[in-house]
Amino acid sequence: MFSLESGSGFWNPVLWVLALFILFLLFYGIRGFGKSTYKKGTEQTKVFLSGNKETSPEEMHVKASNLYWGFTTSMKSLYSLLRKMHTGNTSDYILWFVVVLAVVFLIMGVM
Amino acid sequence: MTFLETLLAHSPALVIATPLLSAFLVPLVGRISPRIRDIFALVMLGVTGCFIGLLASDVLSHGSRVYVFGAKNLSVPLVRILFEVDSMGMFMAIITVMLAGIAVIYSWSFLQKQDGLDKYYTLLLLVTTSALGMELTGDIFNFFVFLEISCIASCALIAFWVEEGEALEAAFKYIVVSSIGALFVLFAIGLLYAQYNALNIATLAHLLQFSFLDKIILVLLLVSLGMKAGLAPMHMWIPDSYGRTPPSIVLLIMSATLASFYGILRVIFTMYGNVLTTPLRFSLPAHLIIGWILIALAIVSILIGVIMALIQTDLLRLIAYAAVAEIGYMFLAIGTSIAALGTTYATVALQGGVLHILNDAIDIGLLFLVAGAIYFVAKKRSLDDISGLARNMKYTTVFFIIGLLAVAGMPPLNGFTSKFLIYESVYQVNPILSIIALLGSILLLAVFIKVFYAAFLGPELPELKDVKEAPRSMLLAMGFLAALAVCIGLFPNIFLDALVKPAATALLDHAQYINMVVGGL
Numbered sequence: 308m309f310s311l312e313s314g315s316g317f318w319n320p321v322l323w324v325l326a327l328f329i330l331f332l333l334f335y336g337i338r339g340f341g342k343s344t345y346k347k348g349t350e351q352t353k354v355f356l357s358g359n360k361e362t363s364p365e366e367m368h369v370k371a372s373n374l375y376w377g378f379t380t381s382m383k384s385l386y387s388l389l390r391k392m393h394t395g396n397t398s399d400y401i402l403w404f405v406v407v408l409a410v411v412f413l414i415m416g417v418m
Numbered sequence: 419m420t421f422l423e424t425l426l427a428h429s430p431a432l433v434i435a436t437p438l439l440s441a442f443l444v445p446l447v448g449r450i451s452p453r454i455r456d457i458f459a460l461v462m463l464g465v466t467g468c469f470i471g472l473l474a475s476d477v478l479s480h481g482s483r484v485y486v487f488g489a490k491n492l493s494v495p496l497v498r499i500l501f502e503v504d505s506m507g508m509f510m511a512i513i514t515v516m517l518a519g520i521a522v523i524y525s526w527s528f529l530q531k532q533d534g535l536d537k538y539y540t541l542l543l544l545v546t547t548s549a550l551g552m553e554l555t556g557d558i559f560n561f562f563v564f565l566e567i568s569c570i571a572s573c574a575l576i577a578f579w580v581e582e583g584e585a586l587e588a589a590f591k592y593i594v595v596s597s598i599g600a601l602f603v604l605f606a607i608g609l610l611y612a613q614y615n616a617l618n619i620a621t622l623a624h625l626l627q628f629s630f631l632d633k634i635i636l637v638l639l640l641v642s643l644g645m646k647a648g649l650a651p652m653h654m655w656i657p658d659s660y661g662r663t664p665p666s667i668v669l670l671i672m673s674a675t676l677a678s679f680y681g682i683l684r685v686i687f688t689m690y691g692n693v694l695t696t697p698l699r700f701s702l703p704a705h706l707i708i709g710w711i712l713i714a715l716a717i718v719s720i721l722i723g724v725i726m727a728l729i730q731t732d733l734l735r736l737i738a739y740a741a742v743a744e745i746g747y748m749f750l751a752i753g754t755s756i757a758a759l760g761t762t763y764a765t766v767a768l769q770g771g772v773l774h775i776l777n778d779a780i781d782i783g784l785l786f787l788v789a790g791a792i793y794f795v796a797k798k799r800s801l802d803d804i805s806g807l808a809r810n811m812k813y814t815t816v817f818f819i820i821g822l823l824a825v826a827g828m829p830p831l832n833g834f835t836s837k838f839l840i841y842e843s844v845y846q847v848n849p850i851l852s853i854i855a856l857l858g859s860i861l862l863l864a865v866f867i868k869v870f871y872a873a874f875l876g877p878e879l880p881e882l883k884d885v886k887e888a889p890r891s892m893l894l895a896m897g898f899l900a901a902l903a904v905c906i907g908l909f910p911n912i913f914l915d916a917l918v919k920p921a922a923t924a925l926l927d928h929a930q931y932i933n934m935v936v937g938g939l
Contacts (some may be wrong), residue, residue: 311835311910313842314766320830320908364877371801371872372731375864379729389726393654397594403651404598408641411711416699417633 429473430485430501433511434551436466437518441543448536459539460522463546467515474508478920484556484934500618502556502934505920509772510553510680512917513779514673518546520895521666524787527889528666528794538578544571545670552677556935558607558689559617561681565603565646568674569596575667576659588662595655599642606638619689620935623928628693628704639685640708646678649749650719653742657726660738665790668734669783672741676775679748683925686756691928694759709757712749713847717854719746724861731801733789733869737782740825740865743858744778747771750855751840754847763843768922770839773914777824777832777906784821784899785866788814791888791896792873801869806878810885815874817896822870824903826863832906835914 311318345351354361361367379386392403425432440462448455477483482505488498521542529535544567551564573596577589611617613632614625626632645652656675660668686694686708694705723743730736751771758764791814798804808815820831827837837859845852887893906913924931 309909309911311838311914313839314762315842315846318829318835318838318910320835320910323830324908365879368805368876369871371868374868374872375728382725385725386729389722392651393657393726395658397591400591400595400652400654401598403654404595404641404645407644407652407715408602408637411637411641412634414699414707414711415633415637417630417637 425469426472426476428485429469429476430483430503430554431487432469433466433473433554434547436462436469437543437547437550441540441547444539444543445536448539452535455536455539456522456526459543460519462543463515463519463522466546466550467519470508470511470515473503474512477503477505477508478916482924482931482934499560500556500620500935501554502620502931503554504924504931505917506680506683506772506922506924507553509917509921510677510775511550513676513776514546514549514553517669517673517779517783518542520783520787520898521669523891523898524669524790524895525664525666526891528790528892529664532578534578538575541571541575542667542670545575545674549670549673549677553680556619557617558610558619558622561619561684562600562603562607565600565678565681568677569593569600572596572671572674575670576663578664578667579662582662585662588659591655592659595652596646599645602638602642606635606642609635609638618935619684620932623689623692623932624936626690626693628690628696632690632693633698636685636690636708640682640711643678643681643685644715644749647675647682647749648719648742648745649715650722650742650746653719653722653745656742657730657735657738660741660786661732661735663734665734665786665793668786672779672783675745676779679745679775683752686752687925688928688931692932694756705756705759709753709755709759712753713757713851714753716746716749716753717851719743719749720855720858721746724858724865727865728861728868732799733792733801733873734786734799736801736865736869737785737789740785740862741778741782743862744774744782744825746858747837747840747855748774748778750844750851751836754840754844754851758843758847761846763846765922765926766839767843768925769914769918770836770843772921772925773910773918774836774840776913776918777836777903780899780902780906781821781825781833784817784896784903785825787892787896787899788818788821791892794888794892795885796882801872804873804879804882805876806874807882807885808874809878810882811874811887813893814888814896817893817900818870818874820900820903822863822866824907826866827859828863830907832903832910835907835910 309319309321444455444459447458483503485501486498529538548564548568548571552561555561555564573589573593576592577585579585609631610622614622616622616625648656695703698704698707720743723739723746727736727739730739748771751767751774755764755768755771792804792807793799796804824831824833827833841852841855844855
């Protein structure tokens with residue numbers, strides 16, 4: 308009834324949610340077999356940093372600009388190109404419009 | 419004729435007249451009380467919504483409607499404008515009025531302490547009028563007039579935070595880009611009028627020969643409206659404008675942007691619908707070449723949008739880049755539908771694209787409202803300056819998670835339903851396109867996980883310890899969009915059957931659109 312047909316496949320969100328709920332119940336049940344040895348506020352809950360002293364949460368928080376550092380560094384040349392494209396100059400924005408216009412004219416065979 | 423029948427008969431005019439007249443009444447009502455003015459703006463949008471609902475139920479059950487402004491009979495000199503309302507126009511009108519209503523509710527708290535709210539509500543209603551006009555008109559010159567109104571009113575709204583110099587700069591960029599785009603649209607309309615002595619879209623579609631000039635007109639309209647819709651690499655005004663504007667205004671500019679996208683659909687499917695199979699170059703049919711041009715630009719939009727979003731730290735600007743990627747998905751679906759015209763998956767792609775217009779408005783709109791709520795309470799834009807907001811903003815956090823998952827196309831939310839249709843149909847054209855589209859969604863997820871981690875998780879910053887949850891009206895606006903995202907995600911068929919399929923069928927059935935006018939009026 309709630310199936311979405313694409314011609315080559317289907318998607319039923321209600322079934323998906325139901326499956327997710329059953330999985331949740333299953334995992335919750337399995338979890339119940341485990342030992343409850345967790346004690347709050349003891350050594351158990353402290354972070355182990357290879358013997359180094361744990362710094363304050365404020366100091367440990369990774370700022371947004373540092374996230375995905377590896378990805379952005381490896382794509383440095385692409386980012387440098389894209390940043391150069393976006394000059395902030397309105398006449399350059401119009402230049403891009405003219406470039407796209409010219410390319411589409413060429414492809415459509417009117418130039 | 420009963421009162422309801424009279425209202426129904428004139429509803430196409432009332433849909434435009436109500437927000438237009440209300441726009442100029444707002445300053446007068448504002449003199450009585452600012453509170454009454456705020457409610458008046460919402461009530462008038464509610465009335466407009468009722469007219470749209472009335473008209474939509476009529477169009478969906480009895481087919482398209484033509485409404486004549488001016489001369490009823492064909493006589494010389496003929497002065498008249500036709501509104502041709504079909505399911506696609508109604509679909510867009512529903513999105514426009516919904517976004518405008520949400521923007522008003524959100525503004526009640528968000529802009530409470532701002533000056534110049536009389537002008538703000540006037541401009542808000544004018545942008546709504548212009549978008550509705552673009553979506554309902556059957557006259558290409560009238561479309562241009564509404565496009566111009568939209569440009570000017572949106573520019574003034576972008577400059578709303580005038581005390582911040584960058585808002586003025588953003589408004590300047592917007593008006594230059596929009597005006598140049600609109601001028602090229604006007605040039606194309608001039609060429610059409612010179613050739614066919616007509617401005618009515620249906621009449622033009624009937625007369626169009628796909629001559630050399632017609633090809634020029636098509637390119638001018640596609641590229642100009644594409645720039646207005648934010649298609650890369652002409653997208654640069656979007657992050658600059660959206661990033662410096664109150665989020666409630668972004669919702670309105672989004673509706674104007676989507677109206678431009680609708681313009682492209684109307685031009686390709688309706689105006690050029692009869693000639694799309696004509697050989698264009700190297701014996702290839704026009705629809706194949708146009709479709710692949712759109713697909714190529716869509717892929718560029720998706721990739722530039724997500725890659726640039728990943729490095730942004732300004733939250734509004736980051737979401738603006740995500741919006742560029744989402745526009746790319748819409749163009750990818752439409753490009754696929756045109757390239758594969760006549761196949762079954764072309765129809766699926768078009769349905770996916772049309773549904774994605776609604777999903778884009780909901781998901782990107784929700785994320786902008788969340789960003790606005792963060793700015794409202796923390797007075798900070800940069801993600802580097804905020805952290806741990808989930809502790810004090812529980813509802814906003816939940817709304818953000820819904821927006822995050824929806825925009826990244828995660829099941830079972832609304833973004834997935836349209837992207838599912840897009841992936842499946844695009845795969846039939848070329849599997850690589852489907853892979854790129856999937857990669858874009860994965861990167862979008864990465865982008866918003868970064869935002870979630872940076873803004874909502876992590877330690878509580880000392881300067882943000884006293885931060886409180888966003889006010890009720892802002893929560894209501896966000897909650898409405900979040901609820902819609904969940905509902906469409908869980909029950910996509912209801913929305914697809916009731917709104918999307920009739921809209922897609924109306925676009926594909928250009929003969930019916932032409933016959934409504936050429937056949938008798």
